[in-house]
Amino acid sequence: MKNKILLTSVTLLSALMVAACGNGEKKTAETAAAPTTEVTTVAPTTTAPTTTASASSTEKKVSFEDTQRVGREESGYINVPKDWATYQDKHTGSQFQFSSPDKYNILSMNAYTKDSVKLKDDEKFGAELLANRLYNNWENNKQVKQLQGVKAKFAGEQAFLVKVVFTDGKYMYEWVFQKGEKVYAVALEGTADTINTLRPFFEQSFGLDPNTPGK
Template sequence: MMKNKILLGSVTLLSALMIAACGNGEKKATETTAAPTTEETTATPTTTAPTTTAGASSETKEVSLADTKRIGREDTGYVNVPKGWIEFKEIEGNNPQQYQYTADGYNVVTLTGYSKDQVKLGKNDTWGAELVANRLYTTYENNSEIAKIQGTKSKVIGIDAFVIQSLTKDGKYFFTWIFPKGDKVYTVAFDGDKSTLQKMIDLIEQSWGLDPNTPGK
């Protein structure tokens, strides 16, 4: 059923941030591991966003924005997705902190932004992207639907980002980028099939931004 298919993309990230990060999750989330297991797209770009260092391979690439549209909100940031995608509304109601778009109910992009006062900090916690990444990693690692998980690093419009890469037991890919911008921490999550993920990696890493009109800004 669709509800099961979108389970991971609809994770209430705030609840993950309200728990204390455990030691193992912290270690794994901050390790630099192998490059993403997905292949990178090789199509010749026709329209480009500002060039950034994209992916764990640290290669400089350009991304095509042809046939895409810009979606998002002021509080979550914006990103380009294929024109055919539509805003996703859960039957039970979306988390108000999240903004979601989908291609087909299976492939979903989720945008979220967090300020320091929205997250419960422990006595020794330091606010930032690493803290958010650690807690999310621990939450995903303990999810019974996850078969494999690893933490790596990349860049989103030139900003250092933690990336949690996971694969569900039924073969669905679930990637989450976590990075700071200003005094907030933003996350972009994709869950869906491999071929769509391959197309979305560059769009996420090069078109995300806080400008509703200009990709990468």
């Protein structure tokens, strides 16, 4: 299941970059982009554990002492636990991936330029468009049990966060946001506890500097 989830996520963002969505896109634009900025929700649904902090994870200062900085120039850099290692699913193309030792919790990162996205005449390249395409396709996936789209802060940017709960109980958060001329996609797949724990590290550490978190 884990490989299938990752493959689907990559396929959605990669394949959809070169093929515009159908008539359902207007519906997703209203669903994924309309919610107000998220401030307290940490899990995809009320059935998942929530944070014990009253403020959003972007407001909490975290310690990067037990983390390592990973990534690459094309897709950005982020901090993950020290015991995580390089992971590459052969079906997921060239995206950057890192995983926990058991390979159940997986980070995936990718970035897109305007030239890599096929746009309709009335479409504008940006994070909102790509997030809506992603949401629309998860909505039609039979492996998805629950789906939610919200706005959230990520790496100091306004991001669109797509939260997925799969039928096997696994979770996935995917942040889509723009920095400069690129739209970045950062996905974390795994248990609810892992997402709750790593979310603030991800939100605060992602950046374009290979050495300094958040830069």
